[in-house]
Amino acid sequence: MDLKTAEALSVIDGLRIDEDGDLSLLTGFRTGGRAAVAVPQTKQALIETVRVLRELGEKHFILGRGSNVMALDEGYPGVVILTREALSSIDAEGTSIRAGAGVPLADVCRTACREGLTGLEFAYGIPGSVGGAVFMNAGAYGGEMKDVLTEVEYLDSEGNVTVSAASDLDLSYRKSFFQDHRDMVILSAAFGLREGDSSVIYETMRETMNKRIEKQPLEYPSCGSTFKRPEGSYASKLIDECGLKGLTVGGAQVSEKHAGFVINRGGATSSDILELISRIRETVRDMTGYELECEIEFLE
Ligand SMILES: Cc1cc2nc3c(=O)[nH]c(=O)nc-3n(C[C@H](O)[C@H](O)[C@H](O)COP(=O)(O)OP(=O)(O)OC[C@H]3O[C@@H](n4cnc5c(N)ncnc54)[C@H](O)[C@@H]3O)c2cc1C
Known part of the structure; x- marks a missing residue:
């Protein structure tokens, strides 16, 4: 990161920067070189970080839990922005759950189970965050994000916080609108579920996880x-x-x-x-x- 970028970022409240972050600790294969890593602590700090980097024309990459991302050996010549601390809220209301993009998908599944809400069992065991799952339209065992997402809040190219219905996000097999709009940042997502029985939901989640343990080289x-x-x-x-x-x-x-x-x-x-x-x-x-x-x- 050059001095100008470092100075511009240093004045943002609630932003932690590691100028020499180890990408192998942040990505799925546990490989890769170094990069500047920005860890905003609040949603506002994240939005401000993106705004500053866009203004400076500095390359940046939004990283959820890194479970579907491979870093290159030569590192990344820009700023990697982590969502995990800034976008970490999770709320259940009625049959809906809203979760920040940095929340682990597993936490959303566990919340659904606790609240007696069915529909997300298929996703238990998909590593990663809500943002990564929306971006990838992650899916498994006959389900995908498309089936349960109702709306997504994101930062658009102009820096506005926008909300779109999931049906407007071109969700199909491992595809979403966000793959064609890589400058946008998913902030949160709402999941529409149905009333169910916590013990049945738990059992299905357990079976799903066991299938993964049996079949995948975890x-x-x-x-x-x-x-x-x-x-x-x-x-x-x-x-x-x-x-x-x-x-x-x-x-x-x-x-x-x-x-x-x-x-x-x-x-x-x-x-x-x-x-x-x-x-x-x-x-x-x-x-x-x-x-x-x-x-x-x-x-x-
Ligand atoms: C053992 C294992 C099993 C897996 N099983 C499955 C499976 O069954 N089904 C499946 O679909 N996938 C699976 N995956 C892949 C991975 O878990 C999913 O793709 C997951 O949804 C990625 O989430 P993440 O937070 O780790 O995203 P990351 O890997 O961090 O990012 C993935 C992409 O999403 C973008 N992104 C992340 N967050 C945001 C955001 N807030 N705003 C904009 N863009 C964002 C990133 O820039 C990147 O391009 C598996 C991976 C592993 C390691």
Whole structure:
């Protein structure tokens, strides 16, 4: 970060800055270099931080829990803004829950369970924050954010706080309006649920989590499914059929437990992971004709 940016940010109330943040501590694969990391403590400080960086034309990246983001070995030449402390409120009212974008999705699921609200059980176990889940239209086990979101509050390109109905956010398989408007910042989201029985909800959440523990290589750092599901097949099935389970580049490996996951077996660099991803795509293309598209977001 240059001196001018550092000075402009230093006057913002409630903003903590780590000028030499370690991206490997903040992102899914636990790899990557360094970057300036801004940690606003309040919503106002976050809005002000974005305003200042936009005015200075300084590159910035909004990071939720980093579970779907890979940082590059060379780091990031801008400011990474964390939402976890600023956007951390959560309120349940009637059959609706409103949560700040920095709130872990699991906390929203637990609140729903406690309040006897059904609809979010599918999401229990998807790592990450509300903001990341909205941005990715995260989903699992037959459900996706699109099914439960009612509205989203965000900071638009002009710096205005805007609210849109979820139906206006182009939500489809791992896609949202925000992927085409990367300068916008999701501030909070409202979930519309139905009355249910807490003990039944709890049991479904527990089963969902157990399925993940059984099927996914949760013991290693990863970004979850590396690739999107291609039309007409499954990435993990194609990768497995091409004999790529266990393929290794440096510390990066195609998980032997679940071929859809690239994992950091220990000591991987981001370059190892990128090289492995490119080999998987090439082999699957040559052997099956399918073009695999990455689901992972890159911090660049
Ligand atoms: C073990 C494992 C299992 C997983 N299982 C699933 C699964 O079942 N289903 C699924 O869909 N995903 C899954 N994922 C991927 C990941 O958990 C989801 O994509 C999650 O929604 C990302 O949330 P996050 O807060 O970590 O977002 P991040 O990884 O921090 O960010 C993801 C993207 O969202 C953007 N973003 C984040 N917050 C905001 C905001 N407030 N405003 C604007 N943009 C924002 C970021 O800039 C980035 O482009 C899995 C990942 C892991 C590691």
